[in-house]
Amino acid sequence: MPRPPVLCRPAVVLLAALLPGAVLAEPAGAPQNVPPEGFTALFNGQDLSGWFGLDGRFNGQGLITLGKEAREKLQREGLASVTQHWKVEQGELVNDGAGLYLTTDQDYGDIELWIDCKIQPKGDSGIYLRGTPQVQIWDTTEAGGQWQHGADKGSGCLWNNKQAGNRALVLADRPPGEWNRFHIRMIGPRTTVHLNDQLVVDDIPLENYWDRTVPLPARGPIQLQTHGGETRFRNIFVREIPAEEANAHLQAVAADGFEPVFNGRDFDGWIGATDSYEIQDGILRCKSGTGGVLLTGKTYGDFAVRFEFRLPPGGNNGLAIRAPLEGNPAYEGLEIQILEDSAEKYADLKDWQVHGSVYGLAPARRGFLRPVGQWNVEEVVVQGSRVTVCVNGTTINDVDLQELPARDGQEHPGRTRPEGHLGFLGHGDPVEFRNIRVKLL
Numbered sequence: 001m002p003r004p005p006v007l008c009r010p011a012v013v014l015l016a017a018l019l020p021g022a023v024l025a026e027p028a029g030a031p032q033n034v035p036p037e038g039f040t041a042l043f044n045g046q047d048l049s050g051w052f053g054l055d056g057r058f059n060g061q062g063l064i065t066l067g068k069e070a071r072e073k074l075q076r077e078g079l080a081s082v083t084q085h086w087k088v089e090q091g092e093l094v095n096d097g098a099g100l101y102l103t104t105d106q107d108y109g110d111i112e113l114w115i116d117c118k119i120q121p122k123g124d125s126g127i128y129l130r131g132t133p134q135v136q137i138w139d140t141t142e143a144g145g146q147w148q149h150g151a152d153k154g155s156g157c158l159w160n161n162k163q164a165g166n167r168a169l170v171l172a173d174r175p176p177g178e179w180n181r182f183h184i185r186m187i188g189p190r191t192t193v194h195l196n197d198q199l200v201v202d203d204i205p206l207e208n209y210w211d212r213t214v215p216l217p218a219r220g221p222i223q224l225q226t227h228g229g230e231t232r233f234r235n236i237f238v239r240e241i242p243a244e245e246a247n248a249h250l251q252a253v254a255a256d257g258f259e260p261v262f263n264g265r266d267f268d269g270w271i272g273a274t275d276s277y278e279i280q281d282g283i284l285r286c287k288s289g290t291g292g293v294l295l296t297g298k299t300y301g302d303f304a305v306r307f308e309f310r311l312p313p314g315g316n317n318g319l320a321i322r323a324p325l326e327g328n329p330a331y332e333g334l335e336i337q338i339l340e341d342s343a344e345k346y347a348d349l350k351d352w353q354v355h356g357s358v359y360g361l362a363p364a365r366r367g368f369l370r371p372v373g374q375w376n377v378e379e380v381v382v383q384g385s386r387v388t389v390c391v392n393g394t395t396i397n398d399v400d401l402q403e404l405p406a407r408d409g410q411e412h413p414g415r416t417r418p419e420g421h422l423g424f425l426g427h428g429d430p431v432e433f434r435n436i437r438v439k440l441l
Contacts, residue, residue, distance in 0.1 A: 039237040045091040053082030053100030060131020093233040102224040110241040123229035130220025156200035165204030172198035188393015189216040243374040258437040286426040295423035302441040314343035317431040322420030333414040335359040360408035364397040
């Protein structure tokens with residue numbers, strides 16, 4: 001089997017891994033389970049260090065909500081019983097087809113993952129990402145008996161998805177009894193899978209199987225499923241994708257039609273509180289202790305805006321949508337909250353005040369901001385009375401404001417405004433912005 005490329009720069013590793021033929025040939029007798037530069041081996045080839053067993057009926061995402069003591073207890077119990085069906089044999093991780101799912105002690109968010117897998121005839125398994133099913137592994141032959149479920153289309157698909165990605169783009173499997181190599185990239189929920197160097201899932205969001213009404217969590221464990229028949233794994237390597245690299249990918253997704261509205265040098269095309277903002281190295285920053293309304297000179301009706309922002313501790317700003325030149329944009333237009341909502345001083349926030357909320361109207365889901373000091377990518381789509389907010393690849397708000405009652409007890413005439421200015425609403429904190437682009441819809 002070929003091995004992952006050994007490259008120094010993470011961005012180059014990711015790009016090279018996605019190019020046809022980029023995976024280098026492995027010399028005969030090369031050691032297994034030795035990670036390439038920049039990666040960590042999740043399986044050391046000798047024992048189950050770093051893993052524990054979890055009942056397949058347990059929502060793997062539920063680990064996130066457990067307290068430290070409860071989680072450690074679950075891990076101890078799972079490690080004690082996992083050896084009934086899992087073992088290490090000649091540098092290979094072997095499951096007999098039954099028992100607990102092998103689960104990483106550590107949670108992961110944006111990752112690049114390599115896994116070698118070998119199944120037997122009629123074999124069936126899967127790779128859970130963030131405790132969620134799954135990248136499918138199965139016998140794709142007719143004799144495997146799973147064609148009625150789509151096995152003839154191939155492994156690597158996001159089989160439990162309802163919307164997209166639940167069938168592989170191509171059949172890339174080697175026959176049962178031979179090793180297959182998976183390369184998985186996950187940024188936000190967006191998942192790309194290569195199987196034996198062939199693209200089988202192309203940047204499709206992995207759906208939250210456990211509750212499809214809420215987004216996939218930002219972090220969770222990697223799990224190896226037991227589903228009948230012997231399955232073997234080796235060369236399990238992970239690299240956590242840094243924010244800058246993840247953001248570059250998210251900015252490039254479906255970028256056609258987006259045009260810059262901030263040139264990174266001056267306030268050309270902007271009006272309002274220009275004295276309250278400063279520009280340095282392509283970054284627009286609200287001056288500490290100041291604020292005010294900074295707007296585009298142009299007005300927009302239906303549009304998408306995509307930008308990056310960086311929050312200081314407790315940082316607070318807002319994105320003005322369809323704002324008029326007079327009055328409070330949060331009411332006469334719309335305000336999308338830009339807020340470091342995990343700060344202690346915001347412990348008593350209303351749900352309609354958290355980051356990504358339509359202020360006073362529609363609460364967003366929490367828990368998808370990057371750590372303070374890192375850049376985030378956000379996209380807001382406004383079409384008619386519908387507003388969608390996506391941060392770091394995850395949709396955290398998707399609401400039709402037409403009949404939505406106000407949650408703050410205030411009048412919000414801006415919800416019916418068909419057009420207005422776009423901009424930022426400073427609240428005294430040095431929140432930073434860059435790469436601000438708009439696409440007309």
